[in-house]
Amino acid sequence: MDLFSEEKQVLQLPGAELVYYPNFCAKPEADLLFNSLKTSTNWQEDDIKLFGKVYKQPRLTALYGESNKPYSYSSITMYPQSFPENIKSLKTKIETISQEKFNTVLLNLYRDGNDSNGWHADNEKELGKHPVIASLTLGEERPFHFKHRRIKEQRHKIILEHGSLLIMKAPMQEHWLHQIAKTKRKIGERINLTFRNIINN
Numbered sequence: 001m002d003l004f005s006e007e008k009q010v011l012q013l014p015g016a017e018l019v020y021y022p023n024f025c026a027k028p029e030a031d032l033l034f035n036s037l038k039t040s041t042n043w044q045e046d047d048i049k050l051f052g053k054v055y056k057q058p059r060l061t062a063l064y065g066e067s068n069k070p071y072s073y074s075s076i077t078m079y080p081q082s083f084p085e086n087i088k089s090l091k092t093k094i095e096t097i098s099q100e101k102f103n104t105v106l107l108n109l110y111r112d113g114n115d116s117n118g119w120h121a122d123n124e125k126e127l128g129k130h131p132v133i134a135s136l137t138l139g140e141e142r143p144f145h146f147k148h149r150r151i152k153e154q155r156h157k158i159i160l161e162h163g164s165l166l167i168m169k170a171p172m173q174e175h176w177l178h179q180i181a182k183t184k185r186k187i188g189e190r191i192n193l194t195f196r197n198i199i200n201n
């Protein structure tokens with residue numbers, strides 16, 4: 001089943017609304033952005049603690065923000081760098097299309113199919129009660145899985161394409177989990193940017 005209709009594609013689900021723009025960035029612009037973010041970002045490889053054991057996070061990350069307040073999720077605390085010009089103008093475009101304000105962006109670099117992002121919700125208390133998350137994909141397309149916390153039949157996936165933008169409206173983070181799963185397929189690199197708004201920043 002095709003979950004979306006044409007162009008701006010809207011998906012209404014129990015406790016969630018997703019809006020997907022497959023061609024938010026035209027291909028040449030998306031290619032340029034991918035290359036400049038790949039080379040100019042100070043990518044970090046963090047350790048995560050799970051049940052008392054320390055592992056490498058299965059992707060590289062970076063954080064940009066309007067203030068220098070740290071941002072914590074799982075067992076990781078990240079310190080934001082100030083927005084580079086290209087991300088600032090991207091942020092303005094995303095704010096216009098979504099009619100939301102964002103002051104922080106988390107970048108993920110998935111080096112290959114072994115890199116992933118396990119089931120979670122973006123529900124850190126700094127994001128407030130009803131966070132809206134805008135997620136831009138550059139590079140290799142990967143399936144984005146999401147499942148309802150309680151309604152077992154509510155499990156879906158969207159393929160996030162190069163240059164696409166996915167907006168997860170409130171209250172999705174309260175009722176749903178999402179993930180980027182590992183794959184054995186031989187695939188290339190993917191960069192994802194999630195725009196967030198930290199309250200009282």
Ligand SMILES: O=C(O)CCC(=O)C(=O)O
Nearest residue numbers: 108117122135180192194
């Ligand atoms: O890579 C993605 O599409 C999702 C990233 C994500 O869920 C996150 O950073 O919280």
Ligand SMILES: [Fe+2]
Nearest residue numbers: 120121122178
């Ligand atoms: Fe997330």
